[in-house]
Amino acid sequence: MEVEGLFTAALGLAEPWKVDKVELNTAKRRIDFEVVNTGGRMACPACGTQGQAVHERVRRSWRHLDFFQFEAWLHASIPRVGCTACGKTSQVPVPWAREGSGFTMLFEALAISLCQELPVRQAAQMLRVRDKLLWRRIEHYVQQARARQDMSAVRVVGVDETSVRRGQQYITVVHDLDAKRLLFATPGRDHSTVQRFAQDLAAHGGKPQQIEHVCMDMSAAYALGVATSLPQAQVSYDRFHVVALGNAAMDEVRSAEWKHEAAQVKQKLGPLGARERRSVLWAMRRNPSGWNAAQSRAMHWLQRANLKSTRAWRLKMALRQVYAQARLHGDPTTAAADLKRWIGWARRSRLDAFKRLGATLAGHFEAVVRGMFEHRSNAFVEAMNGLLQQAKRAARGFRSAKTFISIAYLRMGKLTHLPTSPFAPAMPRDARLVVRCV
Known part of the structure; x- marks a missing residue:
């Protein structure tokens, strides 16, 4: 197999995409892949009409996972299709990156997995990118994953506040005390924060009327919010x-x-x-x-x-x-x-x-x-306070409450629809042992 074909397979490309050229620069420790689209007429990305002509091609580049010790980049001239049916001129999506991103999806998946464990600035240094670029990816993928979260089984919650920065800047956090995850975070600490949680709960398949118990501090604002927005909930003070x-x-x-x-x-x-x-x-x-x-x-x-x-x-x-x-x-x-x-x-x-x-x-x-008898609430709310402070340290350099909330969701939200790390095992360890024995 020729080198270009090998890298076409390694990058997971399929017709009409293929690697046309590979350039290795050992002095700059960099490898560049030239990817081409070999198709002629194609479907309109906007309306799906088949057999449309290419109007023009736009040059784009994407940072990819490192190839051994070399920084890897993908380059391609992306077709823009002029559709005779809908009248729009639309860019054809590429299979290795989401629209508007300068990173491949595999690179973004690696960045997200690193930010779950490391401070964002440290992860950016390891990946040799600006931390601002990682913050954008965190916010995008966290928002995307939260939109798919199911909150229909939430019954017991803990409401607390934590400081974002020194001074009077706070956010309100709501924890699922059964599933032990961060459900919701929002700037402020008045009664409207509980109302916002009730709205977010309803948007994710839950019902405010199904909340049975709320563990919180003796905040008059939170008490008013629970009374108006979570009418069936009993309150206990942690x-x-x-x-x-x-x-x-x-x-x-x-x-x-x-x-x-x-x-x-x-x-x-x-x-x-x-x-x-x-x-x-x-x-x-x-x-x-x-x-x-x-x-x-x-x-x-x-x-x-x-x-x-x-x-x-x-x-x-x-x-x-x-x-x-x-x-x-x-x-x-x-x-x-x-x-x-x-x-x-x-x-x-x-x-x-x-x-x-x-x-x-x-x-x-x-x-x-x-x-006094809600032991799960007492222990977990206290533990989550410590985890929030760890998230704050991991977010060192964050510029707003919005970015702090994003890293808190990433680390404590138990989000199940985040991109999978490219270095995750192809099969569970137990399965690998079975294969070896056979």
Whole structure:
């Protein structure tokens, strides 16, 4: 077989397309394939009428997968057909690339598979292209794959917010807590974001009325959105967010006390120096099981001191204990009684931050108790927050919320209609073993 015929077969070309010429430049580490169309009259790409004449040919080039260590390019003069039936002059599509792209489909498939695992900028460096070109491909293929996603089986969702950049720029994300995938992401964090999710759900075969459960934080905007757009859903407030509110209340008390009553704090902490007081700060935020020796010693002195910070830390730990007991016993009645006792203690604590938190939990009491027993929601929403931050790091250099959302879908959406990597095995590993044995 001649070289041109070999590469025609390797590129998967069929009549009327074939490789006419191959040029290898070892100095530039580049190989160029000249592809020609040998057909005469052909069908109109617009209306399908057969036997139309070629009006002109347009020169185009495409980057292809590397050939060994050489950068590979395809070049072709693409026919444009002048149709006598519909009156249009249309360019004939090529089988190796989608319309308007400067990459072959195999090259784009490789780029997408790399961006699923690597930061986009790093993938661009490996492929020797600008990262802006990869972002365009990611947005195109993610949009295409999402359009074919089926959401008809979605019943339990988690709603959360995450920052896009430093400052007040946020997106709202909705997770499918059964299938463990990112369903929807949109800029903003007001009630309209939930309405947009309900519209997107309906567009993908789901029904807002079929959503049975929503796990979220105590956002009044999200509560309004769920009430209006997901009318049949029960709401539970995730343990991660409730405990985070307890941590925030403790930090507020400690910060105010140590700032405005520094002399009294120093006196009551006794012999602890500046370094030990910093150990107190970090130990208050950590679980006791994670304390080092210095933090254990510092917390010993804190618990003996008559400080507001001491009461705040005990209240925070007691709130965590309420959740621990709920998981241990699995009894909603006991959990509700424990939470009521904690709310009463918070209201009598004379600590404004915890009085406000107690009032907040009392106002959402049933949903808070319900959240204690939605273990799949608690664990997965917290895990997804970490994955979103990983996606943000992978998208380093992204220019807008739109591009961040695209990389989040690519990595966390479990999209099933993305292009297959050209390096995927031709058959499963188990099948290869069977063939060898035979």
